[in-house]
Amino acid sequence: MEENGCKIYTPLGPEFAQMKLSQGLQKLENPAFKLITLGAVIGIWQLASIYYNNTLLLPPPLKTAKALFLAVQDLSTIKNLLLTLRRLLMGLGIALFIGLTLGFVMGYSRTLLKLIDPVVSCVRQVPMMAWVPLTIVWFGLGDGPTHFLIAMVGVFPILLNTVAGVQSVPKSYYHAAQSMGAGPFSLFSRVTLPASLPNIMTGVRIALGAGWMSVICAEFIATSAGFGFLMVRAQTMMETPLLIGLMMLGGVVGYSMDLLIRRIERRITRWRFVE
């Protein structure tokens, strides 16, 4: 969107499509539908595994479940998973700090928006995995590349949504606050911040999802520990049941994190969820 030759951010694009899909899914709350679908998928999986009859290619569901069950009881799986989650938290922390700071500054000042926007628009287009080789050069193998990549994928949704949030605050809120005696600090903490919080939370949710996906990718290549590393190891040791089990675990963890962040969102933007 262009207005007065100045870019107005809207949280559209692929991230938005992703949001809509999950919102749509939420409406199917009847558990019967979930069970039918799940049953069908497992049934097809079972039939396919009988047809191919090759555990390396496609292990049967039961065998996969067993591998998953053993894996979650294994302390090293939990340790590696926690390591990955710690990286995720650290990376998101960096993304949040940079994204919010720049987002508020760019939301407030048209001049800074115009100055910083070209950089953001360019860097944003570099495919995330293209950063991996360079981050290994910069940080070596280990935590460094993962932190960098999570921060990199997380910072843009947070930044863009913060800018959109700040820009969407009606002028009358500022005027109202000023005519009730609010100074600059109150205007920020009691008007700008809460008014843009819904947008910020959307950004954080997208950042969390994207971060979880990319941290595992980064761990395939750039580290020798973590959840992604476990999966690569399962692959090289030809333990396909474990590999698929870990994939399922990854899905469950991602889903739980999204649930958690929605809960936090409901808590801190309570006014949007009252009837």
Place this chain on the structure above:
Amino acid sequence: MELNVTNICKSFDNGGVPKTVLRDVTFRVHEGQFVTLLGPSGCGKTTLLTIIAGFQKASSGEVRINGALVSKPGPDRGFVFQDFALFPWMTVRENILFPLKQQRMDRKEQNERLGTLLAMAQLEGAEHLFPSQISGGMKQRTAFVRALAGNPQVLLMDEPLGAIDQQMRQTLQEELESLWSKNRTTVLMVTHDVEEAIYLSDRVLVMSSQEGRLLGGVRIDLARPRKRDDERYHLFKSQLTDMLKSAFKQAVSSKGE
């Protein structure tokens, strides 16, 4: 308290052509008066009100409160917005407490003041609801007492009933009148509704849409609360309606030239 508006002019740059929306507006509002700016839409009355509030600057002229020059928004001028501008993330209670917290009033005093205001606006029981959960009338009352909470010298109201449908309007005018009579803060209100102006005001200032000039004032000296079927009420109504019509005609004929 005395509000002095002197020779206010305002023009916008309309694609290279300057457009005058206010020309030499001068008037005075005395302590405890309820004064209304009445004019057809687009006559610049809201612009005038926001200049007095300090939300924008006049091209020339000055606004003084008790002799002090007004240049930016401040708690001495309470403002009620047409869309109320209640903070949606705050409950009714938090909205009304906002100006008190900005004044760093101590907590005990805050609660006492809050209690008084809630009782005055008949909002007890609704204090923990968010603005999205309450009716238009309750929003209007919340906005009104929120603007009063910090004890402003003058209350500026921009079509405070503009967003309310016709049936509710008369009821809310009566509510507003009784709320105001409990408090008697000086009020300057903007409206395009003749009936509303007569029902609420001590003085009505009529504005022309042609370059936003003040056409004149009418003193409404009816006893409160006013009876809408009173003979003099109707006389005021036709007098003001005629003034508005002539204001409108002037604008049309000047555009036709």
